[in-house]
Amino acid sequence: MRFILRGNLYGLLCRENRIPVKNTIVRLYRYNNQDAVVAATNALPKELFQIYSKAEVSEKSNDLLAETKTDENGMYTFDLDGNKLKYDGGPVEIILYYPDVPDYGQANQKPHKNFKEFGVRLNIFQPGWRQTNDNNLYATFNYIISTKNWCYILSLHDLWFIFGQLTVCQTNTPIPGVTVTAMDDDVISDDELGSAVTNSNGQFIIVYTSKKFKKTFLSPLINVETPLFPWGNGPDVYFKYATSAGEFHKEPSSRGRMKDRENVGNCFCVNLCLEEGPLDPPETDVIPGFFKIGQNRAYHILNNIDSTTGRTMGKAVAGWNDLAFFSNLSLLGSLNKKINSKPLEYKFQYEEWNAPGGAVVTPWTDIMKPDIANTVIGYTQELTGDIFNPIKITDYAIHPHPGEMEVFFDASDTWVKVPQLSNFVVNTNGLLINLISSKLMSGTVNMAGLVPGNNAASVQPLQKNRYFKLRMIKREEGNAATETIAGTSKEIALFNLLYSGVPQRGSWLPGTSTERGVACLDIKEMTGSGCVKITNSLTVKYTAANPNLGNVRVTMSGPGGPHVFPAIAHDTAGEEAHGEVAYSGSVAALPNCAYIVYVHADLKLTNGEWTHHDIWDHMAFCK
Incomplete structure (x- = not known):
């Protein structure tokens, strides 16, 4: 029996703004103390929250069921083989494990000199397993870490967050697309803490470490917030604002010495407003095209694909290289609503090769709507008049989930029609389609009869990768004469057997x-x-x-x-x-x-x- 536990983990900043706990190791432990489980069901979250030292985490190793890692949205999945693990669906303890500093948005993931491995218990609970048609048992556990506890976890990593929203003062209208830079007003020289671009809601998050505001004239040999040995140890924050055209507004540095900005903590929320937004720069057309595979690793379709193997290459992280592809693939690039001032539509095709640089096996074939998983390509914005939720965001997706709107195809289910609504905004993440690559290559190899120690080829021939080129084609809606190739990949190695x-x-x-x-x-x-x-x-x-x-x-x-x-x-x-x-x-x-x-x-x-x-x-x- 397989037990599949899924969920999302969030940290709460400043009591109202949650962010995903991303890129973080999550461990699941068997928990045999039934009395403690009963007590846990009646306990407050703060009573169950606990920091474990490295040694205390190690003591639990015999009860470890599985380990996984959250994605960029704080989502995790545990897939437990009950027979292999001798697990019958009983109570569990869920722990965040920090052997090092995860990527929470800071520029440098190097641990500070006093960092020590630790774990964080989030909860002890009995999953509510439910059986589905595939005979597996499923349960969900979502969790929001309180502001106090989340900020404490961040402090152990020496991570400092500024969460803000930028609006027009009189109308409370969000100002998107502005680079907000946080500065520390200092005696010797003002320190730049970091910068971020406001999203469609005018919101931004800046992540930095204490090294940013502890610079002195002796840095980097000696870092201390100046003046030396102050009573407060946080930065004194003021902000600058810029667009691609340059800086258009700056708060006086003295603003950082006011009570609400002086010596701020490592979780600082701020509402900022300007009398008017920046002047709109001249519109420039984005050239629609297909450039990368994967939102997290962003493999360039030419520079990061090895011409001889079809595997990945050229990434700074060694473990990201020499890999073949599998499962659903996010195909990324850039998108516009129009081309030649006409509505834009696009499609993808694949071509199979017998080897990189070899011969074509299957000529260019259209990727159809059933070959694409849920894909959000953009969203609409509407003013609501609600002071707490001033803008309603509605996602537009291929195969929409509940609450999303449909992105339409042409009659052949081949061409994706970009929505032409006046308030439609193309996603900045560049997602074009989520390709179900098992539609290109899949199957099952029966290894019954294999004897451990023997060559796998004694039962079945050794399996091989297959190789595919991918390309995007764009055109004016319904006009075949305007079709243009908008990015073609090298032959990528694919394995889904x-x-x-x-x-x-x-x-x-x-x-x-x-x-x-x-x-x-x-x-x-x-x-x-x-x-x-x-x-x-x-x-x-x-x-x-x-x-x-x-x-x-x-x-x-x-x-x-x-x-x-x-x-x-x-x-x-x-x-x-x-x-x-x-x-x-x-x-x-x-x-x-x-x-x-x-x-x-x-x-x-x-x-x-x-x-x-x-x-x-x-x-x-x-x-």
């Missing part, structure tokens, strides 16, 4: 799994003998396979240790590893107890937002 019937848990508790690769093991000394004890030797038989295979490793948990196995080399580079590996230590010297061995296989796959998790198998034995 699932391996079914993969043996799991060896001779101990045989079963199977379905994953995007093969990772299985058995213990040689127990093969065909059932649940027998290990005495003087321990040999792990393993098989791992995927055309984008990364590191393969065998580990073991249990008393004693550290437990070490030799490094595993690929038998077919980047595709397959199999064989046997013996425990490096003395098996006879191990304490008499229960142990678990694991095989982990990294899959070098990305959807443009994150890298596919590793796949694994495990087996228990008694010494």
